Structures are given as structure tokens and as C-alpha cells.
Amino acid sequence: MAADEGYRTIVILTSDNDPLYEQTLGRVREAFPGIDILGKSDFKDIDRFLGRIKGATTAIVATKNASILKTLNQNFQKGNLKGLSCLIIDDEADQASLNTKAAKDDGTVSPINEQIAKFRTFFDKNTYLQVTATPQALFLQAPNHEFRPKFTVLSHPGFDYVGGEDFFGDNSKLVNEFDRNDITTLSPGAQPTPQLNMPGSLLRALDTFVVAATFKRHQDASQNSAFLCHVSTRKADHNHIVDLLQRYRVDLADGARTKDPALIKRLETACADLGSTHPALATMPFDTLLGKVAFYAPGTNVKLVNGDTDEDVAVRSPYCLFVGGNKLGRGVTIRNLLVSYYGRHPKQPQADTVLQHARMYGYRRKDIGLLRLFLTSELHVVFRAINKMEKSLRDLIASKPSEEFRAVFLSAGLQATRRNILAPGAVGVYAGGGIYNPAQVLRDVTVTGATTKLDARVQKFASKTFHEVSIDELRDLIALTVPDPAASEKIWDPVAVAESLAQFARLHRQKTGYLYLDRGRGLSAKRRETQGILDGGEAGKVPADKLTLFLLKVQGGGAVEAWWPQIRFPAGRYAFAFAI
Numbered sequence: 001m002a003a004d005e006g007y008r009t010i011v012i013l014t015s016d017n018d019p020l021y022e023q024t025l026g027r028v029r030e031a032f033p034g035i036d037i038l039g040k041s042d043f044k045d046i047d048r049f050l051g052r053i054k055g056a057t058t059a060i061v062a063t064k065n066a067s068i069l070k071t072l073n074q075n076f077q078k079g080n081l082k083g084l085s086c087l088i089i090d091d092e093a094d095q096a097s098l099n100t101k102a103a104k105d106d107g108t109v110s111p112i113n114e115q116i117a118k119f120r121t122f123f124d125k126n127t128y129l130q131v132t133a134t135p136q137a138l139f140l141q142a143p144n145h146e147f148r149p150k151f152t153v154l155s156h157p158g159f160d161y162v163g164g165e166d167f168f169g170d171n172s173k174l175v176n177e178f179d180r181n182d183i184t185t186l187s188p189g190a191q192p193t194p195q196l197n198m199p200g201s202l203l204r205a206l207d208t209f210v211v212a213a214t215f216k217r218h219q220d221a222s223q224n225s226a227f228l229c230h231v232s233t234r235k236a237d238h239n240h241i242v243d244l245l246q247r248y249r250v251d252l253a254d255g256a257r258t259k260d261p262a263l264i265k266r267l268e269t270a271c272a273d274l275g276s277t278h279p280a281l282a283t284m285p286f287d288t289l290l291g292k293v294a295f296y297a298p299g300t301n302v303k304l305v306n307g308d309t310d311e312d313v314a315v316r317s318p319y320c321l322f323v324g325g326n327k328l329g330r331g332v333t334i335r336n337l338l339v340s341y342y343g344r345h346p347k348q349p350q351a352d353t354v355l356q357h358a359r360m361y362g363y364r365r366k367d368i369g370l371l372r373l374f375l376t377s378e379l380h381v382v383f384r385a386i387n388k389m390e391k392s393l394r395d396l397i398a399s400k401p402s403e404e405f406r407a408v409f410l411s412a413g414l415q416a417t418r419r420n421i422l423a424p425g426a427v428g429v430y431a432g433g434g435i436y437n438p439a440q441v442l443r444d445v446t447v448t449g450a451t452t453k454l455d456a457r458v459q460k461f462a463s464k465t466f467h468e469v470s471i472d473e474l475r476d477l478i479a480l481t482v483p484d485p486a487a488s489e490k491i492w493d494p495v496a497v498a499e500s501l502a503q504f505a506r507l508h509r510q511k512t513g514y515l516y517l518d519r520g521r522g523l524s525a526k527r528r529e530t531q532g533i534l535d536g537g538e539a540g541k542v543p544a545d546k547l548t549l550f551l552l553k554v555q556g557g558g559a560v561e562a563w564w565p566q567i568r569f570p571a572g573r574y575a576f577a578f579a580i
Helices: 017-030 046-055 066-078 109-121 164-169 200-219 235-258 261-275 281-283 287-301 351-356 365-370 377-399 446-460 471-480 495-506
Strands: 008-013 036-039 058-063 085-091 125-131 175-178 223-228 301-303 318-322 336-342 371-377 408-411 428-433 465-470 510-522 548-554 563-569 574-579
Touching: 008 017, 008 046, 008 377, 017 036, 017 058, 036 046, 046 066, 058 318, 058 548, 066 109, 085 109, 109 125, 109 281, 175 200, 175 377, 200 223, 200 235, 200 261, 200 287, 200 318, 200 336, 200 365, 200 371, 235 261, 235 287, 235 301, 235 318, 261 287, 281 365, 287 318, 336 408, 351 377, 371 377, 377 495, 428 495, 446 471, 446 563, 465 471, 471 495, 471 548, 471 563, 495 574
Parallel strands: 008 058, 008 085, 036 058, 085 125, 175 371, 223 318, 223 336, 301 318, 336 371, 510 548
Antiparallel strands: 408 574, 428 574, 465 510, 548 563
16 A cells, blocks of 8 residues: 555564564565565665665565664665655554653663654655554553554454454353462472473363364364463573473373373363364264374474574474463464463563463464463463453544543553653553542633533532432533643543543443532642542542542632532552553
């Protein structure tokens, strides 16, 4: 589309991750045979580079590496190519592209962010398109920040896509929980003398994969399948797990050939589990399955994919077992991934980082009954919370096209994103159980009209008691209040409050909240926006199980009467984070 619209140069920025880069470069070359495609190896010869750029429409695929991007920038500058029209497509735009020194708040800029900013200012005509499945970090940049989206377009997956709701919805049968202590046995650093003892949960996961992959191969002799073990960032752990999987490969081949009773019992258990979601598997005679396992097991391919290897993620054998860390964490697609064993346990999980580890998502609807995800119970809670967050964010984007407010719903102790890309004080939070109010409201003649309208809306409600009203009514009343912008601490924002109420109502399936009125108050002093404006025990008069709006009609020092709002969120482990 860009080429058809006259863009002469398309720059595609992708992660500095060799498997992902090669995957992206290969896909671009396959998809656009009529465009000259340049990879990062083509940047070194500047004369040849400039000749190709000036000769035809080109697409450049570059990793987000400061040195590579600097070379690319210098090539454009030396070639005096400022007049070219350029489309910059930033894949995984929330990852390395943002300023990772923003939290220092001293004006310093991270090298990759600096180079991308130079691209955006160099070309006279350019469009910067950010692409990501996890936009939390982008939405939490300050309003008018150069890397905050000006508009957002939702990408909807096709029917064959298996995603969060399939794995983490209320009716999912695809997740098997295991004890967190099993992860410790996979870390040799935690053991005085590491032994090749495989935890029972990993053994169940592997057996489940073998049955699923064998059945898939039985249905179609050309099908190879993948298993993923992603439990650590430590390379010593990866090597230890590879040794475990190699031992499993040998034991599987020997056990299937000799018809070992223990192996047969384990595979029968896996068959029963998978048969509950894929009934056709039960039609395959067990002896046939066992014979095929004996045949395929010796060719099991165990692949280590981390910073010490150049391994790709091609699935070239019936049983392909991947072990890895960060290289498998973002963007890489593993074809025919049937079973994942995941155990990354950060102390404070970040929603966008954990979601990017969801390699089990993908276009595999035809295999959905054969899919399984093995998780600790603690991580299962985290993933369910992240799925809820993602649904909430997508609903907000779909229902509110304006970029004025983009709240990220968080629960289960999650953080929205890493802190180093957020400037101090740039994020506001409405938390469960929290109270929020404007620091002050305007009290001059400009608010007379709003006060009159609000008077009419609440005329039917008595003072000093609470009333159950719709969430929409609460939002409308808040919109009629007039905070004093000169006193604002930016935590109270009428739009943010109203939209957070709407999100809470959808997520918690509540259509109503409480309204408490008190007329004739003499309150005049400025308050902190998380301090509250109540001082007479009013909060205790209203049940705390629903959203509550307290409205005090205040007058002080001969000023005009005005309504001062305070919102209270029900208690719970959740929050709405938003940029301020």
C-alpha cells in the first residue's frame, strides 16, 4: 500500500533478535517480490546501498540495534536523501524504541530511541507506524509525547486464531497447573549436586506433547510439531533442561520399543486428557500410537535457542523440543506449537512482558483440542489477569476512538510495563479501594450554568443519604462538575474518572453504583487529590461494594456555590493506570 501511494522507501524496524530478524526478513522477501529488499548486511557498502535506494522503491529491514541504525542514518545523510518519502514501520514498537532513560528525568536519551528519532526528523515526508500486541508502554507516555500514538487501529485476528480467551477464559480446558517448586528442580544453581531428575509436571507435559504430535502426524504424514520449555533466563538452566530432554528422548525410544509398563501408563493418561478436548484422538488404536512413538522418538530434535546459539525455530522433525529464554520471548512464531511448559516467575510481573511470552497463541484452531499450556497456579492467575486487561483495553479502543484517555486495567499485582521508560509522575493510578477528588473546584460565575444543571439532575435525591443509580448517571454527573485547573495535581481528570468507571462496570459486570449528596457544606480549603473531601463520617454511611460518587455542594468566603465530587472505587487488587 505504501509503495502504491508513492512512498519510495519503507524502513521496517524489528527486534535485535536473530531468529525474529531472519523470520521478518524472509517474510518480507516472500510477500513483496516487486520491491527491492535490503537487509542489514547491505548497509556496509554505502555506494551500492545508495545506488539501490535511488534506483527503485526499496524496503529496508533493520534490527533495533544502535550501531546498525546509526549506520543506516549516516547512509541516508551522506546520500543527501532527505527528499525521499519514507514509511517507517516499527515492529514491537513498545520494546526498544522508547527512551529507556526516561525515568532519570535528566534529558538523557537511550541510543536506539535517539536513532529512531533522527529517522523521523530527517525525511521531509515520513509516516511512523507503530505495531505491537502490547501497547501499554505507548499509551502510558505523556500526552503529546512524540512516541505516543496519534490514533490507534485495532487488528482483529482471523477465525483460526487461538488466543487469550481460549486459554484463559472461564471455560478453558487447555491449561494444566503444576507446583511452583518443580521450577526449582530445573535450576542447577539451586542444587548442591544437580541430578537429571525430571519433575513430574515436565514429564506429563512431554508425554502430552508426544501423544498430540503422534496423533497429528498420524492424520497427516507431513506434519511436524513443536514443544516449548520456557522457564528461565539463565543459560545454565537452559543447558540443564537440554540434558533432561535428551535423557527423555532416549528413555522414550527405549520404553516405547520394549513396551515399558510405566511409559504405557503415562501415555494412556495423556491420551485420556487430550481425548477430553479432542474426541477423534480416542479413535486411534493405542498399539498404533505406541508403535509410531517407537519409530519417531529416536529422531526427536532438542534445540537450545538462547544468546549462545544460532539455532532457528524451524520445526523439521515429528518431535521438536525447544528450550530457551529471552530469544523466544517476543514476536518469534513457532509453527505447530502444541504444548508449552512456562514458568518465568518475576517478583513483580509486567503485563506487556509476560503477554509477549505467550508463544502458545497463534493460528492453530484446527489443533485446539491438542493444545496444552502447563503453568504454575500463581502464573495462571497472572495470565488470566492479563487476558482481562487486554480485553478491557481492546474494548476501550473500540468504543472510544479519541486518544485522550487510554487506561490500562491491572490486577493480581501486575505492573503495566517497565518503569525505566516512564517519566517520574507521568502515570496516574485509580486503585481498588482508593478515593479521588479534584484538589479544588471553580467558584466563580463561570460555573453557575453547570451548577444549575447539576442542581436539576439531583433535585429528586435527598441529602445525607445514598441512592443507587446507573453508572451512566454517575458519569454524567461527574461531567457537570468543574475542577479548578490552576489547582490540579493531574490525578483527578474528569475524562479519566468517567472512562475508568465505565471500564470497571464492564469488567465487574456492575450496571449501578451509589450516589451520596450533601448540600450546604462550607468546605473551601484545597485538598490533595487522593486525600478526600469528606470529614463527617459520610463514607461509612454508604456500602463499599459498588462505585460511589460523593457530591458536596460547597460555598465558602462569599463565593459562588459549586459541586465538589469525590469518587470511591470498591476494594480489591486492581487498578487503572493512565498517562497524565
